[in-house]
Amino acid sequence: MAPTKFDLRGMATFPPESKHRKALWMLGGMELARYLWWKGALASQGQAAARAAREGLRLARQAQLREQQVQLLLQCVQCSLTAASYGKARVSRNMMEETTRLAKDAVKLTSESGLPAGGWKRTQYGVALYWHANALALSSREEALAVISKIDTVCDATGDLELQAYATLLSAQIQLDTDKATAASLLLPVIQTFKKLRDETGQKFAEEVYHKATYIPVAAPRPALADVTGAEEQLQVAPAAPKLSPDMIRSQILDLARDTVLSEDAISLDQPLMDLGMDSLTSVSFRNELQSRFKVELPVSLIFDSPSVNALTQTVMEIVVS
Structure with a gap:
């Protein structure tokens, strides 16, 4: 679902230099960035989204609004990563370093x-770690995996199954x-978690990655070869394969x-x-052998x-006869 644009008309009721007015400007920038970032997957709005997020971040820093700074820092990171993944920006060294720095600022x-046992702050800490890991994955896989291990610790404390599933998917x-x-052994439990959470987007993405990890091309049947005896060629008709029951x-x-x-x-x-x-690992080889x-x-x-x-017999039979 697309984010909605933020309505700034109520801003006029506040004094020009008030903290509340600046906060509304900042929130408007954040919502505009989200809207443009979402559109950016289909339209060329990535740069506009990044500018809106950066302007919102500047105002949030001026107003010393920590929560909004975190959200806008992560919005800037998402804009950069989206531009890179859709090929709208060349992934330069400077871009990787800047994106990683912004994510690290959000983590800080x-x-x-200190952190409480749960609640908003710890949840946001986990989210910030997740985007930090995404940014690090552009340059250092080892560092990204180390950050993901921290996310697992946070999710164990908060019970955030969705964040843990996305972190494992990233791993x-x-x-x-x-x-x-x-990779395949990590993904099977993730797919089940997304099913349980009814997150169709996450489930589809995890299944696509799992398919890449386990894909084995199914060999096409070879045509019968001509049996050549001297100068005479005879077409040998291969016997029909026995029908599977x-x-x-x-x-x-x-x-x-x-x-x-x-x-x-x-x-x-x-x-x-089971x-x-x-387990998850042996089930991968089991499925591959069945294929x-x-x-x-x-x-x-x-x-x-x-x-x-x-149950497996019924599934395989249905696919074979289809």
């Missing part, structure tokens, strides 16, 4: 004078190029499940595999949506 403001993005298995699919899934959880005991067909010891065996694309949340052998 929210961490001064997976950072590790995607170097350790796809770790539910029993065949169930048997293969059961064998693979037994190998994955390293169980010699009988596995109940309706028992969730209860038998399958390879049945030559199909399976959903990223397969083990959560279809937790047992019977």
